[in-house]
Structures are given as structure tokens and as C-alpha cells.
Amino acid sequence: MRGVYRVRLGALLWGFLWAFAPALQPPPVEKIEKRISPHLVLFQEISTNPPLAVQGVRITPARAVSFRSTIGNDVIATEGALRGRELTSRMAWRHRAVAAINADFFDGGDPLGLCIVNGEIVSEPFPGRPGVGWTATGQVVMGDPTLDADITRPDGAKQAITGINRVAKSEGDLVLFTPFYGATAQAAASGVVVVLEALPRPVRVGAQLHAVVREVREGNSAPIPSTGGALIGTGAAAEFLRILKPGDRIAIRVDLRGDGAAQWRTVQEAVAGGPWLIRNGKVLAPSEQGGGFNLQTFVERRHPRSAVGRTAQGEVLWITVDGRQPQSQGATLSELAQILARYGAVDAINLDGGGSSALVVRNLVVNSPSDGTERPVANAWLVYDDAQRPTLPRATDYRIEPPQATLKVGEQIRFRVMRGEQAISTWEVVWGANGQGFVDQWGRFRALRAGRGVVSAYVDGQWLHAPVEVVGETPVPNGSNNGN
Numbered sequence: 204m205r206g207v208y209r210v211r212l213g214a215l216l217w218g219f220l221w222a223f224a225p226a227l228q229p230p231p232v233e234k235i236e237k238r239i240s241p242h243l244v245l246f247q248e249i250s251t252n253p254p255l256a257v258q259g260v261r262i263t264p265a266r267a268v269s270f271r272s273t274i275g276n277d278v279i280a281t282e283g284a285l286r287g288r289e290l291t292s293r294m295a296w297r298h299r300a301v302a303a304i305n306a307d308f309f310d311g312g313d314p315l316g317l318c319i320v321n322g323e324i325v326s327e328p329f330p331g332r333p334g335v336g337w338t339a340t341g342q343v344v345m346g347d348p349t350l351d352a353d354i355t356r357p358d359g360a361k362q363a364i365t366g367i368n369r370v371a372k373s374e375g376d377l378v379l380f381t382p383f384y385g386a387t388a389q390a391a392a393s394g395v396v397v398v399l400e401a402l403p404r405p406v407r408v409g410a411q412l413h414a415v416v417r418e419v420r421e422g423n424s425a426p427i428p429s430t431g432g433a434l435i436g437t438g439a440a441a442e443f444l445r446i447l448k449p450g451d452r453i454a455i456r457v458d459l460r461g462d463g464a465a466q467w468r469t470v471q472e473a474v475a476g477g478p479w480l481i482r483n484g485k486v487l488a489p490s491e492q493g494g495g496f497n498l499q500t501f502v503e504r505r506h507p508r509s510a511v512g513r514t515a516q517g518e519v520l521w522i523t524v525d526g527r528q529p530q531s532q533g534a535t536l537s538e539l540a541q542i543l544a545r546y547g548a549v550d551a552i553n554l555d556g557g558g559s560s561a562l563v564v565r566n567l568v569v570n571s572p573s574d575g576t577e578r579p580v581a582n583a584w585l586v587y588d589d590a591q592r593p594t595l596p597r598a599t600d601y602r603i604e605p606p607q608a609t610l611k612v613g614e615q616i617r618f619r620v621m622r623g624e625q626a627i628s629t630w631e632v633v634w635g636a637n638g639q640g641f642v643d644q645w646g647r648f649r650a651l652r653a654g655r656g657v658v659s660a661y662v663d664g665q666w667l668h669a670p671v672e673v674v675g676e677t678p679v680p681n682g683s684n685n686g687n
Contacts, residue, residue: 235644237630240301240588242268245564245633247644249530256531256641257542258562258570259522260302260586267590270337270519272306272320272472273298274582279312279325279368280385287312287385288579291561292568300585303563304521305509306474308555309581313369316475317348317459318582323405324457325383327352327367332477332494333552335511335584336470343513344466345550347479347494348459352379354434355454362436362443364457367406371423377440379455380433381406390423394437395444398425402432402455409458409468416451419444474584476554480510480540484549489536496536496553505533506687507573508556511584512548520546521584523562527573529613529678530641530649555580557687565661567635569644575652576638601627601662603669608658610640610650612675618646620660620667633661639673652677 232250239245242263249256262268275289288309295303307314307326317334318326328334333347352364354377366378371390380388381404388396398418406412414431427433436444447453459467467473478492489502496502507526513519522543526533534542536553543551554560558574568577604619604626618634619626629645636642639656641649648658650673660667 233645235629237633237644239564239633241590242588243301243586245569245644247569249643254530254532255534256525256571256643257522258525259520259546260304260562260564261546262519262521262586264341264343264517264519265590266341267588268341269587269589270472271298271300271585271587272318272474272582273585274314274318274320274325274383275312275579278385279383279581280387280389281312285312285579288581290577290579291583292563292566292577294583295563295585296566298585301565301588301591302521303583303585304511304523304554305559305561305580306554306582306584307476310369312581314475314581316477317473318475319408319470319473320383321405322407322471323381323383324408325368328459328475329477329494332475333479334473334475335552336467336473338466338469339471340469342466343517343519344463344470344473345513345552346462346467348462348464348467351460351464352455352457355456356443356447357451357453358446360443362440364455365440367457371435371437373437375438375440377434377436377443379406379457380427380435382427382429382432384427386427388425388427388433388435390435390437392437393421393423394435395441396420396422396425397434397444397447398428398431399433400428400431402430406457407468408470410456412455412457413452414455416447416449416453418449419447474582476511476552478536478553479551480536480553481512481543481548481551486540486544492536501687502536505535505538506556507558507560508534508536508539509554509560509562510539510543510551511554512543512546512551514547515549516547518547520548520551521562522546523560523570525560525571525573525641528571528641528651530651531571555687559687564635565633566666567633567659567661568637569633569635571636571641571651599663601665601667603658603660603667605669607670608648609672609674612650612653612673612677615647615649618642618648618658618660618669620646620662627662631662635659635661639671
């Protein structure tokens, strides 16, 4: 009897521990992948301990795949509150991209780092900050080159160009403006302005160009001719320009040096960010990342993040990590690097984050921007897959169930796409939400903020929408923006 008692007691104890084992183990990370085109896969992972939502796109290189850089409204500086910025989703929609991710940090509508659009350099590199580019032969290039440019007067004297399509700010700046900048070249202080006519375009990396001086004036602004450009110099650069006179023919050389400069001459599209997260297979410590990102709150606190990486097989990874929200705490730069390494990245750079983080797939924002709505940004990185054959939406009776919903802050609801009376597989649907909450790729919506919004689904060439109203008190988000 004593032996039977021990067996029964042991069985009871094992059963008790087994029943409570799930409570003793951290909840599993939920992962899902969806093929959104022949060479693009959308993936997402959701965890609750700690709360974290990671969204990404894995892009397999192929002849059918191409990338594009775009700036907000196709111009750097505009009048009005947005000053040239635009929603990432809007840029993706205008250019008919399969997917898009926000790109560089910015000052107004000016990307702070290297930007190349359709073969033309639009913004010069920021010292020490890396960029990612795509060549005409389909190669992905990552590096941190520096600007190597100058102008030559008719008398043979040379002066270094220090910037492209940005406000001339520091003493001794010499900035070249093209029509990409906007209508008017600008400087923060008075200097010498040279208006150029007949400036050849595009202004490519490695270009040797000639332009004719139309006008030389004192001041801090000048109109940019649609067929020409402008130069603004301050300090010693102003003195160099002051000698020029209308009709003079000047030479302009624009190039990059350092860190694979020869490759950058073949790049058709490029965006930048920083700092480096992984380089040549090594996850970098904060002290090794460079680029002037030494603010402790930026590096070590958890924030929403965006990043781009490249695997050993040549695949391109786009990743966003949501933050400052109940369902996702964000990531430090080191944690972001570890996420990218886990997905196979051997090179990776951080992009602008915070409220700027946005990942767009099939015209839907699939992450949860921390501002509660998508933020206009200076530029974005787009991807296309020509292997995806264009099709007209089928005459299929798709609908979202429930067709609308009212929830309290913190509540959740599951949406489904129905074909007739049957729910279709979630692997066929891309989900997105416009404000008020976060919808994951299972169709589960979590109410985060009071107000009215929309849950959207893309399926079979169609977009479906369900109005959502969230009531209650919106919680104060954790974390600090720190200008991001």
C-alpha cells in the first residue's frame, strides 16, 4: 500500500505541476509569415513578456526586384507646415510600390544623409553615417562614404562644395542647389548667391559638369531655374564666388570618396540613416557605432525603431519595432541589432525611428506608429517586384466581419475576411489600422486610443475597411520622444 500511495502521490504532484507549467513558462512568441509577392515575404512576431511587436519584410534579390528612393512630394523644400515631408504610405501609393519603409533623419524636408533618386544625388552624406543603395545591375551597396565635390572658376581656382540641396548654415559653406531642392535656394546668413543656367542633369556621383553663370548677387536666397541651379557661399566661400560674373563658365565636380566610393558611382537609388548596427557580421557595441549618435537616451532607452539589413545570401531585411505603447515597449539600439542578427543580417543600419517609424505593405501601414497616426517624413525606401503580374480585382464577395466595432481602450476584437459565408485564411490577407489601435497579421485589433479609426485588409487586389470607434481614457505613453 505504501508503494501505491507513493505512486499516486507522485502522479498527483506531477499532474499539479503540469497543470501550472504554462503559468511558470514565459508565453511563446507568436510568429507569422505571408508571401506578398513572388520575392517578398511579410513577417511579424508578437510577444507579451516583454511586450514587443516586430514587423518586417524579407526581400529576395532577383532580376524582377528593384528599389527606389523617393523624397516627400518629390521636392525637398516647400512652403507650409510640412516643408516637403510626406507620409510613407502616401509616397508608396504615389509610386505604386509593393512595400515601403521610412528612411533618413531629417531637418524639415531635407534628408540629413545621402540620398540618390533616379541616379541623381539629392543630398550629400552626413559624416560617419551609413547609407544603403541599389545599383543599375541589381546590387545592394551599404557604406558610409563622404562628399568629394568642388567647383572650378575660369581662372582655375577651386573651392570645395560642402553641401547639396540644403540650407547653407555654417561659416564657409558652399552649397549646390538643383531643382530637386525646390523653388528657392536658401542660406541661414547672408553670403554670395550665384544663379546658374544650363546646368546638365542628372547630377550623378562621379559627374564632371559645366554650367554658365546667370547672376551673382549678395544675399541669402535666390530662385532656382528649372534648367539650372544655384550656389550659395558664406565666409571664405562667399569671397570665392564674388569674383564670378554673368557669362562665366564654371566646372562642377561631384563625387564620393571612401568606403567603396567606386561602387557608389553605379548606385541608382540610395537612402541613409545611422548608426551602424551590424557590420561584416559583427554586432557593434554603442561605442563602435559612430555617426555622432552619442545621446544616451537615444542609444540606451527603448524607442520605436526602423532598420535595414542585408543577409549573407544577399536578402534585404526591412524591420520596424513598435514602441511607447502598451503592446510594444520598443528597443534599444543594441536590442535592435540583436533582432536583425537573429533574422540573419550581416550588415545593418538604423533608420529614423520614434514617431517616424512606418512599414507599408500593399498601401497599408502594418506597424503601429507611436504618435497614434503616421508621421510625415522626408524620404522613404520603396521596393517593387515585377514578377507579380498585375491583375484586376476579382468579382468575389469579400467582406470584413464584424463590419464595424466599438471598443473600450484596452479591449481586443478579432476581425476576419469572409468569402461568402466562409472565413478565408489569414495567410491570404494583409492587415493594417489607421489610428486608434494596432491590428496584427492575425486580424486581432487592440484598442489603444480614444477616437474613430479604420481597420483595413488587403486581399486578392482589393482593400476592405471596417470603421472602429474606441471609447475611454487614452493612457499616457511611456518613453520620451527626444526629438524623434
